[in-house]
Amino acid sequence: MMKFAIFLFFAALIPAKYASAQACVIESLINEKVQAAVDSKVSSILAKAQLTCTSTSAPGADAFCPSGYLATGCACGMACGSWDIRADTACHCQCARIDWTAARCCKVAIVG
């Protein structure tokens, strides 16, 4: 019976020791892998976050950006440099009887 107890003790103790040692190894393994994976992935994806711009123009005093884009500047016919941006996405030229209006439109996009 004494032998039985001794064996039982080892049978329980040894795996427990492994389990405990493993927990530490596993935890640092997880930390290490997570940091490396996150670093490389985030950097590679972030490098794809780029400014994307396009231009639109229309006859008259108003030009509109495509959906998702914001106006960053406007140009007007007749050499006119007086304009304002409406609702963040439309250019309005203020000179009388303006012949054309152009909008410069940009957004942040994930490219590639």
Added chain:
Amino acid sequence: MMKFAIFLFFAALIPAKYASAQACVIESLINEKVQAAVDSKVSSILAKAQLTCTSTSAPGADAFCPSGYLATGCACGMACGSWDIRADTACHCQCARIDWTAARCCKVAIVG
């Protein structure tokens, strides 16, 4: 005593085998989970990185962007289209006796 040695052998060997097999399973489990978590998280957060713009205007030849914004374009009164941007954040209209100046101001912001 012979029996004892045999039992000890098993008691030590079996957990060691488990530990080793587990290490592999754990490592690939970590890799897999990290990749999946990073992919979805980065994509969902990146989708929130958007261009945010606002306009300011002021009497006279100078208009200033709010803190954190950069000027992307300027508009001037009196149909004037000659301007320059100072310190990345301020619009200056160059025509003489200009009555008003407007700045278009943008930044990248985490939205939502």
Added chain:
Amino acid sequence: MMKFAIFLFFAALIPAKYASAQACVIESLINEKVQAAVDSKVSSILAKAQLTCTSTSAPGADAFCPSGYLATGCACGMACGSWDIRADTACHCQCARIDWTAARCCKVAIVG
């Protein structure tokens, strides 16, 4: 022999139980660590994704943005406000005999 079988049973069973319990603990540990690491890393890197702008100007009707930048707006000499952007990166002023052209150029950059 009976004792031997019992001990073997324990020697095999106990580590197996540990292994199984550990798998769950490990899996949730991985999930937790991954989520935390991704959250903090993505947020800290994303905060560095900023709009960066610069201006260029040149004599004549054309001004070009530096490599990597896109034109967000243009200014012209002679009070001219009529311009267009070519190939996303160059400003062209449309008024006759224009003396100078300036381009406002921006990109998304990882800052700091």
